[in-house]
Amino acid sequence: MKIRVGIMGANGYMGGEALRVLLDHPNVDLAWLTSRTPGPVSDHHPNLFGCGLHTIAAEDITPCDVALLALPTEASLTASQQLLDIGTRVIDLGAAFRLRERAHWERVYNMPHTHWHLAQEAVYGITELHGNDVAEQRLVANPGCFASAAILALAPLMQHLPIDTRHIAITGISGTAGAGAEPSAVTHHPAMADNIVAYNVVDHRHSYEMEQELSLLAGAPVNVHFTPTYAPLIRGILCISHVFATAPVSRPQLLKLFRDFYQATPFVKIHDAPAEPNAAWQYRPYPQVKAVAGTNYCHLGLDVDERRQRIVVFSVLDSLGKGGAQVGVENMNLMFGLERGAGLLRFGRHPG
Amino acid sequence: MKIRVGIMGANGYMGGEALRVLLDHPNVDLAWLTSRTPGPVSDHHPNLFGCGLHTIAAEDITPCDVALLALPTEASLTASQQLLDIGTRVIDLGAAFRLRERAHWERVYNMPHTHWHLAQEAVYGITELHGNDVAEQRLVANPGCFASAAILALAPLMQHLPIDTRHIAITGISGTAGAGAEPSAVTHHPAMADNIVAYNVVDHRHSYEMEQELSLLAGAPVNVHFTPTYAPLIRGILCISHVFATAPVSRPQLLKLFRDFYQATPFVKIHDAPAEPNAAWQYRPYPQVKAVAGTNYCHLGLDVDERRQRIVVFSVLDSLGKGGAQVGVENMNLMFGLERGAGLLRFGRHPG
Amino acid sequence: MKIRVGIMGANGYMGGEALRVLLDHPNVDLAWLTSRTPGPVSDHHPNLFGCGLHTIAAEDITPCDVALLALPTEASLTASQQLLDIGTRVIDLGAAFRLRERAHWERVYNMPHTHWHLAQEAVYGITELHGNDVAEQRLVANPGCFASAAILALAPLMQHLPIDTRHIAITGISGTAGAGAEPSAVTHHPAMADNIVAYNVVDHRHSYEMEQELSLLAGAPVNVHFTPTYAPLIRGILCISHVFATAPVSRPQLLKLFRDFYQATPFVKIHDAPAEPNAAWQYRPYPQVKAVAGTNYCHLGLDVDERRQRIVVFSVLDSLGKGGAQVGVENMNLMFGLERGAGLLRFGRHPG
């Protein structure tokens, strides 16, 4: 079975990643690619040099089975409506439909939401939580990259655990691909190399996705205290989540919880080797960002400071992969009854 | 006035940084440099190519005014005693004398402390807190790099503030110079580049320095929940400290507190520009790691999430500079009544 | 059709890359993996976390269709003999059988060649030149990474062109993956980051492969003057080849020559867009190293300084990909009559 897929915004990093993965997907025929400046895609994606593909203008698209949208938020709102109106299902890789609270959305995105009925219809596409709901849908809101990393890290802790759900401190460290393809003062190589830059440290938009999903799981209000930074990597993000236990917990107990929680999912993997207290530090079993770069995998690891009752969870994923375009393809697979891992079950590179 | 200074362990990164700074110090004559493999220092420090200096064996040293020790912990213990016995004052850049609780020290360094009387005598050399005590001393315990960054970030909050002192979550991000000059699997370039690696995430040794100093200031037990990582930078560390307020606080209020706390010190600088909520994110006033690389400066910045009552403090310094050899020189200046900033008041480079 | 393939030396970077590609090859069943320290491969290749594969000791291998060898030179000599003796064909990813001149080999590898009859039998596996000879073979000598880049860059110029074949100056710039998985002083992150390091600048071993193949094509002695460096990238190499024309040539003329030369090959691509003299410099059509990282592609580009009669050719490839394990798989495909691009026709990532 083949489905016909279009990509809107194929010249950016997110659209280019969707394209790269779909080119190698056994059940996909590309319908079209759009961009603001129609032309050869390899002008924007040197990796695709020689592929022969071109983008077209958005107004030239035709109906197809599904479209992946890698567009600015405002453009997603209208394009989604237009696509749905012509019978094309939509996976929005952007932020247009991620929040359930309209007031939150309008405040943090600083604009009125012109298509709230679509937001109400959309499924929030964390496949490990809502994968079963996706098949029914014609509109999926693909989650934010940091939100994916934090939610996957914390979801197993939200039920039955003695933790302080109002004081979860999360540090996010992102590669610069997360800033998009547009040059800026912060991502200028001489400025960014050998540097770490904090940004949006108060009230980051992804915080609201995290709190929304974790509160649902916990059945009670959850507060995340999230601080993102850019680091001189290209792809991938690491979330370090500090959770305060209110009663003793142990690493083995938590590892079992995590393994059980994710046992049925192919893309979340738990680093559960024993953490020998006296092992050379380089062999402690924590995940590394670049092990998942270019892939749809999320690796989790954790530890417990029993002396201070702190749980620390590490989650790594690629903001263009499991935190972006590739999980969009996973959602597409689920929407169309394809094998969930179709086109996605490839390992990353090593080294780098 | 000139003082005669020796450096033990001059071939490592810490000893080399001490040497680089002392070469340009107006009140210093170098007495000697030691290393395990006596020879030209430029074999180990290519920046010093052409300087003509050589290291000697430790057994060939002679008395001088003061020695900076960049040695393994165990070697520091015995060398400090020997130096003091011949009338040479000691600034230990390592961890031998940093903790006031013997039980903590012996557990986290995993060895008996053979010279506890020296630990009892030593001043903990955070100059902003204990600078006045240093002049009297013959032995200074230079603080750990992460400890310096966290203590400087949190000290102003420890008094009179409505915060939860038992749940301070700190993420530390360090450049690889912090791992020392010895090659290892983790710091192998193909493995480390484009990566972030967590290590020692439970019960890190520097946690005990942080808790010791912050508890003193708070007059009550403080718990830090500290998670360190290596990032693909060379020099410098960033600590992100999450503090939970128990009553409303505001950014302007905290900035005033910080400015007042550090008003008399030349090396701690506060990023206190207004943080316009709608400013382009790149202009939010947070410090950048590389602005202080190669210097004795610590830059601090902070923000408040009033919605969630979180304070986040950013502190950056160079683990070989204000977190290492350069603050060692600052301590030396204080010990000998020199101008506090002698040889240290230089700005860093930009870009990089 | 499926063939059974073994990998000797699967824990190193080269063996790991062979493994990664073969895991996704439609015609391959893995027979076995060997290493000096048998155990889970993910201990050495974090990208393969969760794959469940283990290495075995070399003495435990069994016959299979073909083995890829990622071994030290000396080990390759004896292992190749043993494998051939049990009817297993061999693709040596190392240097054991690359040179036709025994004296050259023994001098530059600084040891006696104990199996010269095998060197005489082996085909030198630059597929664009010798692909047709590979099908017959039971032993292929996979070319060196820099040799591949330089030979592919220069081969089209070797016939009928008015150039000085004795004075070809080549600068090689390699990522640090080319140095292998073993930590060293040069590849220590703090030393290598933000640096460029020249090495083996006289009489580099790969020079002999270049001269051997180019002389064959030219029908006359060719001298390359080759200088390699390490740069702070992970994967991929760039060769910049300066060729002095002895009569006027033009860029369009050369581009046609290159296109014709490589028209039948899927993995060498020519950057042949017009080079507008006044175009913004970032749009000049030269290949970029990282466009081919992780792939079996080689991108070529060139320019002509007509004022000074210099031709400059740029060639990029991945030392583990088209310069290593992946071209090894391409040779395997040719040896077994599989589709030449089986398992290899995937594009690289962007960005990074």
Place this chain on the structure above:
Amino acid sequence: MKIRVGIMGANGYMGGEALRVLLDHPNVDLAWLTSRTPGPVSDHHPNLFGCGLHTIAAEDITPCDVALLALPTEASLTASQQLLDIGTRVIDLGAAFRLRERAHWERVYNMPHTHWHLAQEAVYGITELHGNDVAEQRLVANPGCFASAAILALAPLMQHLPIDTRHIAITGISGTAGAGAEPSAVTHHPAMADNIVAYNVVDHRHSYEMEQELSLLAGAPVNVHFTPTYAPLIRGILCISHVFATAPVSRPQLLKLFRDFYQATPFVKIHDAPAEPNAAWQYRPYPQVKAVAGTNYCHLGLDVDERRQRIVVFSVLDSLGKGGAQVGVENMNLMFGLERGAGLLRFGRHPG
């Protein structure tokens, strides 16, 4: 003695480096700093956070002893005239007055030269060649960064040596600081990291400076074949110069030549340790880019491939240091009879 110095264009990387060095120069009082957007310099140079300095508009400057110009070429032409007219001497850090051939200049800079009488008056400020002429001057043309590296590498070979002066092949590798402070598609971090990018490979502007100076020294026309690239470093450039000998030469013979040539100069240093043919490759004595980052030093090293009669010379310097603002300060020292090394004799950092 103190001189009063102004900097035009203080917000860019070159002007900021001049400022950083002059702030620490014992004989300098800053007269003024200009920029297109007057305001705090630390908005552009985070290293100078806390320095309290501001830029003013160019029209508000007043006469002073000398001005360093870090301006676009066209702006330099008119500003130089205006400054000289008010009795302020000029060191142009840009390209306005570097060439002796007006036709070359107008072609490669693609504009008419409106002040050729100034170009005729200016001294080309390679201090090792023309330092003695600078004292007399009121206008110095500071050399280009790549030109400095190549000229210092090749100058000693230009006299009495059996070399082919028409076929010198030079590869230039530059950090991204050389691209300036303005963000662009090429220097966007996700694009530049882990990459090497060639640019301006034909007829680079600095080629003409190299040929001009080397021809003067050789007393015969010299042709350089120069190919520049950007690599993912911040500061510093490496030039690899391939020179073809027409008769046998040896490394010791050349090292002596280089040592003699530069014996009277404090800032050029020769790596002349014996190059043991069988030494571990990391100990071959070639200079490293980052050993000179942030300094006014140029390190040279070389080797000879006696088998192929190739000489290869390595030269490293910082494009903002010895290839830019710092050599501008060295020229200033010479112009005013100050100690040549005043404010400049500091070593770089290690590591990084």
